[in-house]
Amino acid sequence: MPRKKHNFRKKLFTKNRLVILNEDTFEEIFSFKLNLMNVFVVLSLGGIFLILITTFIIAFTPLREFIPGYSSSELKKNALELAIKSDSLTTLIKKNEVYIKSIQKVLNGELEYSKFNKDSILAESEEIPETNMNASEEEMKLREEVDKIEKQSSGSKANKKK
Incomplete structure (x- = not known):
C-alpha cells in the first residue's frame, strides 16, 4: 500500500511536456512543461472561477427572475401599490357605511337634521389607534445608563482637551 501512494505522488509531480506541432511541417x-498537480490546480481554480462568475451574473442581473422563487422587482412594486390601494379603499368603504347609516338615522327620524353634519360623522368613524407613550421601567433604566455613559465620555473628552 505505501508503495502505491509513493507511485501516485511521484506521478503527480513528474514533469511532462505538452507540445503543439504543425501537422504538415511538424514545426x-x-x-509547456507540466505535471499532473499543476493541471489539477488550474482546472480546479478555473471551475471555481466559472461557478463564481455564474453566481454573480444570476444574482445581480435580471436573469434571477427566471429562477423559480424569485419575483421581479416590478411585481413587488405592483403588489405594494395594490396593497396600499386596497387598504385605502377599505377605509373609504367604512367611512361611506357610517355616512349611509347616519343618513338612514335622519330619514328614520332617530336624529335631527340640524345635528347631521358630514364632517362630524366622518370624524366619528375614524379609528384612533391606542398607543401607550409612557416609558417602561426597562426603557428608563436604559436611558439612565446612556446618560451615565455620555457624561463619562464627555468628561474624558474635556480632560483630553486641557
Whole structure:
C-alpha cells in the first residue's frame, strides 16, 4: 500500500511536456512543461472561477427572475401599490357605511337634521389607534445608563482637551 501512494505522488509531480506541432511541417508551435498537480490546480481554480462568475451574473442581473422563487422587482412594486390601494379603499368603504347609516338615522327620524353634519360623522368613524407613550421601567433604566455613559465620555473628552 505505501508503495502505491509513493507511485501516485511521484506521478503527480513528474514533469511532462505538452507540445503543439504543425501537422504538415511538424514545426513546434509551442510547448509547456507540466505535471499532473499543476493541471489539477488550474482546472480546479478555473471551475471555481466559472461557478463564481455564474453566481454573480444570476444574482445581480435580471436573469434571477427566471429562477423559480424569485419575483421581479416590478411585481413587488405592483403588489405594494395594490396593497396600499386596497387598504385605502377599505377605509373609504367604512367611512361611506357610517355616512349611509347616519343618513338612514335622519330619514328614520332617530336624529335631527340640524345635528347631521358630514364632517362630524366622518370624524366619528375614524379609528384612533391606542398607543401607550409612557416609558417602561426597562426603557428608563436604559436611558439612565446612556446618560451615565455620555457624561463619562464627555468628561474624558474635556480632560483630553486641557
